[in-house]
Amino acid sequence: MAGTTDDWLGLGGRVCVVTGAGSGIGRASAAEFANVGAKVVLLDRDLASCQAAAEEISAAGGDAVAVECDVTDDASVRAAAEAAKSNFGDVDVLINNAGILRPGSLESVSIEDWGRLMDVNVTGYLRCAQAFGQDMLARGQGALVHVASIAASEPQAHSGAYSPGKAAVAMMSRQLAFEWGPRGVRSNVVSPGLVRTALSETFYQAPGVLEKREAIVPMRRVAKPEDIAQAAVFLASGKASYINGQEILIDGGLAQTLMSFVPRPGFE
DSSP: OTTOOOOTTSOTTOEEEEETTTSHHHHHHHHHHHHTTOEEEEEESOHHHHHHHHHHHHHTTOEEEEEEOOTTOHHHHHHHHHHHHHHHSSOOEEEEOOOOOOOBOTTTOOHHHHHHHHIIIIIHHHHHHHHHHHHHHHHTOEEEEEEOOGGGTSOOTTBTTHHHHHHHHHHHHHHHHHHHGGGTEEEEEEEESSBOSTTTHHHHTSTTHHHHHHHHSTTSSOBOHHHHHHHHHHHHSGGGTTOOSOEEEESTTGGGGGGGGSOOTTTO
16 A cells, blocks of 8 residues: 555555545545555544454554544534544545435435434534535645435336435535635446345345345446445545546446346247
8 A cells, every 4th residue: 555656646645534434435446545655544433343343444554543433413524624634734636425215215214313313424524524524625735525326317106205315415516616626626426236235135135135136237247335335436546636526336237237128029
């Protein structure tokens, strides 16, 4: 990690903050940024898992620090921003990734569950953008990458506020791009399709689910967190310096399969 000399992405020595970094896409993203020479601040409300991830990076020669942070708490986010600056200096990149899932149909989902998910998955992103974006705006440079989902554009039934929340993330990113772009700060989205993470692992424990999911993806596999992390690193890098307000769908082609479900006699 630290010994990497090919800094073609221009992220060497840059300070990157990753929320929800204790597992899944967040953990993979932190590792990928360290791999390209960035200094990484890992945030998670589960400090133990966050510290374990940071220790893995440090053991491999990277620069990383773990900070306990609850993205639904203003004071916690502000404290995390101060900790990031005191450890590594001005933040260059924010990866908004922390998220939860609260299943339920819209007919019966509780307003409490709806509100909790929105507070973490949407308002939490804004809290972090505001807290970590202030110095970026003051310096006239920086990059935000928000992890949304294929569910932002494809409704996911019985998932409560998840699809509406991810759609809100995509629009918030576009609005940030419009407002902050003139001041040198970019905002983009990565939207995963099917990914095997701690958040979705219970689904894969059911017999046959993995095989059925793999069968409907043109690439014939479910994504790994690293697949999403690598796209996030690119969007945060100098190689994407003119990409702003965009969403990259990382789904192995899943979104292109709609017509395969339409009966077409003579074509099967």
